[in-house]
Amino acid sequence: MYQLKVSKEKELSVYELSNETLGSWLRVAPDRGGIITSFGVENDEILFLNKETLYDPKKNIRGGIPILFPISGQLENGEYKWNDKVYKMKNHGVARNQSWEVVDTDLNETKATVTIRLVSNEETMREYPFQFEVIFSYTITKNELSIDQVYRNASDESMPIYAGFHPYFKTSSKDLTYQTDAKTYLDYNTMEVNSINASLDLTNKKESLVLLDSRKKQISFELPELRKNVTMRYGDEFKYIVLWTEAEQEFICVEPWMAMTDELNRKEELVMVEPGKSLHTSLVISVK
Secondary structure, rough: OOOEEEEOOOOOOEEEEEOOOOOOEEEEOOOOOOEEEEEEEEEEEOEOOOOOHHHHOOOOOOEEEOOOOOOOOOOOHHHHEOOOEEEEEEOOHHHHHOEEEEEEEEEOOOEEEEEEEOOOHHHHHHHHOOOOEEEEEEEEEOOEEEEEEEEEEOOOOOEOOOOOOOOOOEOOOEEOOOOOOOOEEEEOOEEEEEEEEOEEEOOOOOOOOEEOOOOOEEEEEEEEOOOOEEEEOOOOOOOEEEEOOOOOOHHHEEEEEEEOOHHHHEEEEEEEOOOOOOEEEEEEEEOO
């Protein structure tokens, strides 16, 4: 049977869903951008987390699964223009800097769900002039994490988004082989487009690699130390997978994005949610 424990970690509320028999768990910190901080399968931790950055609200969290909304990536000079007005927005959008509300939990023998919500407010409107409601349902089973997402536009005009996720998978290896149907990738270090022939080595890569032309919305890779294979399946809205790491840090980020960085300035592939409408999509992470 899954159980729910709510605790305080240095002023942060942490919701933990766990099943000791299955050796699986999920921890969520709603106060810190609704982030997943821990995901366990067969008693193994799957995610990297720098706890110092989690507990310091002035720092961007390094680890877990940060939520990227309404944008993924950076904006040139940290700003964009919309309806002839210039707005400033931090990297990866407003959601990860907001406190989310827990609206529901559901537990049984085989799975557990915690549902969180973020509603636009005065602070978000200064960076992103749209009224919205975003609802995420995190569901954990024996070896799978599902993230069901609803992005609702409560504004009177079409709302641009290109949301994403930033999972930090725990591994010291920077050279992994990815099972994907993508044939090419953009190297942001050189701005060159290259063919995918074998593994993709992120050693000494300061900037990201972006898989460009995947049709099948799925990617798999092995975490060598755990001898576990990770498969990510995601909705059609996610056009790209971004790969990123930091030198001497034991993680690889494998990130589904709806558009590439700076899209609010390019305006070539924005996802537009019509007034009063919602976009529903999902991300599923399986570990075996």
